[in-house]
Amino acid sequence: MTTTETKAVGSEQALALYNRVHPEYAKLKDHWEFCNACYIGGQEWFAGNIHRYHKEGDQEYAARLQRATRINHTREVVDLIQKYIFKSPIARDASAGADVQAFWKKATRDGRNVGELMAEVSTATSVCQRVAVVVDTETGPVVTLSQAEAEEHKRAVYAYVVMPWDILDYSFSKTDGKLNWIKLREWVRDDEDPLQVDMNMIERQRLWTRDGWMLFSRRVPVGTEKDGGIELKDMGRHDLGEVPVRLVDHISLTGKPYRSAGLVDDVAYLDRQVANYLSDLDAIIQDQTFSQLAIPAESLPSDQKGAKKNMLEFGTKRVFTYSAGIGSSARPEFLSPDPKQAGVIQSTIDMIVAHIYSTIGLAGERTKQDNAVGIDNSSGVAKAYDFERVNALLLSKAQRLQAVENWLAEMVRKWNGERAPNNTDLVTYPDSFDVATLGDELVTAQALQKIEAPIELRREQMREILAKLLPATKDETWKKLNAAIDKWDVQPKVAPGMGQPGAGGKPAGAPNRQGSVTAKTPATPKTNAK
Structure with missing residues (x-):
């Protein structure tokens, strides 16, 4: 497929194109789906992720699955990163065009809105390493000849996210390094008529090139593979000069154009291990509560009918027998697991959960007492020290999101026929993710005032306060405020008409502590010279 024109595709070519999946993506599909399932959670997650004991019966395993609970550390890790990324407002230039x-x-x-879209992009990249963002329009672009026609024929442009298991194949250009073409999978359903809804999801594949697109679908099988071949459902041109798709990574791996790294690549598997240990702990608690009854075989009735009746009357758990020997005085007793096993499992859970948060620099979100509880109640000092490790990750992720959002604005202009290049960034994400709040900065400013810190230091502190007080201020306003800070003088000034300071640093004529008025220094009387 060339980048200058969309060629016609024959049946054999279409079938080969439709069935082709990049080898790297075929290998990672199971991993991506597992990470995504760990993030989503839900009761159905336990069926494939809670491991069966050795020689555990079907009834016991089913009962344990019914009781299974989980603290979703995968979701919490991703949501913590989201909380810090979108903590500060994102500056979007108000002078952008009407279409943007x-x-x-x-x-x-x-x-x-675009903020919700970017939050989805950020979450998806954290969970599944790499996603594709597609910019499309309902009716396609219009090439206009005048500004009036351009305003009249504006098109509603929208964007959507494609998960990695639906990114089937793509190619990069050897000249500029951008996408040459990309093939994406779509799932649709015929549900226009509520009385005749097709319950089957239909798989389609869309091929994007630098000048157009093609939509393929598999025919309804009639009986042979040839009859169930591939058909070209639709095609069109966009003439954008580039593929309107951008691949977004959580963290790029150098030299790996088809692979990336996600935030929860290892966290998801540790999270599953914690869930299994919690299920083991639940089984121990159940066995401690409902201990197992052991009965000497010699004490059982000899007839089967009587034995069955007595069995049904014994406790709530299974009963097993043992031979105590003829003439033995052994009595029935209850057996339960060693309680030390529960302590070992609990300490292992604490260690794994602590490792989950420390590996990504968020150990400050947990205290030593609640590592397995999932409550964000650690001190601000602990967070401040530990947050330095994740600050670089947040800055890198914010820069990627900023680049994607500015690319979205550029694509919106192109879809609406605006071909003039515009290298100005309309969107700016925060470049600092420190944990100090505006209140903390004000307390620091007061402390600097009390110790009479140098004016240069206090000016820099005032800039920190300004950044938190007005994070989305325009450049012109920033320049004015910074110029005012440069001229800022913190030396005390005497108000007009107050005179010179009196005793105790008070202006002359001001009431003292006892309520009397400080006497003014009498003026020297003039004498007439003779």
Whole structure:
């Protein structure tokens, strides 16, 4: 497939294209789906991830699955990163064009704004390493000849996220390094008529090139593979000069164009191990509560009918027998697991959970007492020390999201026929993720005032306060405020008409502590010279 024109595709070519999946993506599909399932959670997650004991019966295993609970550390890790990334407001230039402004308000087909779209992109990359962001329009672009026609034929542009298991294959250009083409999978359903809804999800594949697109679908099988071949459902041109798809990574791996690294690549498996240990702990608690009854075989009735009746009357758990020997005085007794086993499991859970958060620099989100509880109640000092490790990750992720959002604005302009290059960034993400709040900065400023810190230091502190007080200020306002800070003088000034300071640093004529008025220094009387 060339980048200059969309060629016609024959049946054999279409079938080969439809069935082709990049080898790297075929190998990682199970891993991506597992990480995503760990993040989503739900009761159905336990069926494939809680391991069966050795020689555990079907009934016991089913009962243990019914009781299974889980603290979703995978989701909590991702959501903590999200909390810090979008903690500060994102600056979007109010001077952007009307088409970009409309896209920011409604960036998806279901009406979500661009902030919600970028939050979805950030979450998806943290969970599944790499996703694709597609910018499309309902009716396609219009090449206009005048500004009036351009304003009249504006097109509603929207974007959506494609998960990695639906990114089937793509190619990079050897000249500029951008996408040459990409093949994405789509799932649709015929549900226009509520009385005749097709319950089957239909798989389609869309091929994007630098000048157009093709939509393929598999025919309904009739009886042979040839009859169930591939058909070209639709095609069109966009003439954008580039593929309207951008691959977004959580962290890029150098020299790996088809692979990336996710935030929870290891966390998800540790999270599953914690869930299994919690299920083991639950089994021990159940066996401690409902101990197992052991009965000497010699004490059982000889007839089967009587034995069955007595069995049904014994406790709530299974009963096993043992031979105590003829004439033995052994009595029935209850057996339960060693309680030390529960302590070993609990300490192992604490260690794994602590490792989950420390590996990504968020150990400050847990204390030593609640590592397995999932409560964010650690001190601010612990967070401040530990957060330095994750600050670089947040900055890198914010820069990627900023680049993607500025690319979205550029694609919106191109879809609407605006071909003039514009290298100005309309969107700016925060470049600092320290944990000090505005209140902390104000307390520091007061402390600097009390110790009479140098004016240069206090000016820099004031800039920190300004950054937190007005994070989304325009460049012109920033320049004015910074110029005012440069001229800022913290030396006390005497108000007009107050005179010179009196005793105790008070202005002359000011009431003292006893309420009397400080006497003014009498003026020297003039004498007439003779």
